[in-house]
Amino acid sequence: MAELWLVCEGEPGSVDVALLKTILTDVLAAEIVVEPACGSRPDLAARYLEASVRGKAVHVFDRA
Numbered sequence: 001m002a003e004l005w006l007v008c009e010g011e012p013g014s015v016d017v018a019l020l021k022t023i024l025t026d027v028l029a030a031e032i033v034v035e036p037a038c039g040s041r042p043d044l045a046a047r048y049l050e051a052s053v054r055g056k057a058v059h060v061f062d063r064a
Contacts, residue, residue: 003055004032007042020060 006024010016020034035057037045042059049057 003049003053004030005035005046005049005055005057006032007035007037007046007049007057007059009039009042009061010036011038012036 006020008016008020014036017034017036024030024032024034042061046057046059049055
């Protein structure tokens with residue numbers, strides 16, 4: 001099975017990462033890994049994950 005990621009803007013211990021992990025794993029029971037971009041552009045981090053690990057990644061911008 002392919003790896004699936006959701007890349008967000010936050011840091012590893014941030015509220016947005018914790019909230020997304022809770023929603024995806026506990027509420028939806030989805031096998032999606034929440035990956036923090038740690039200040040980098042989430043779109044670039046998602047493309048890097050797809051290219052290097054051969055999975056599917058999407059990104060979220062929660063502010064303009």
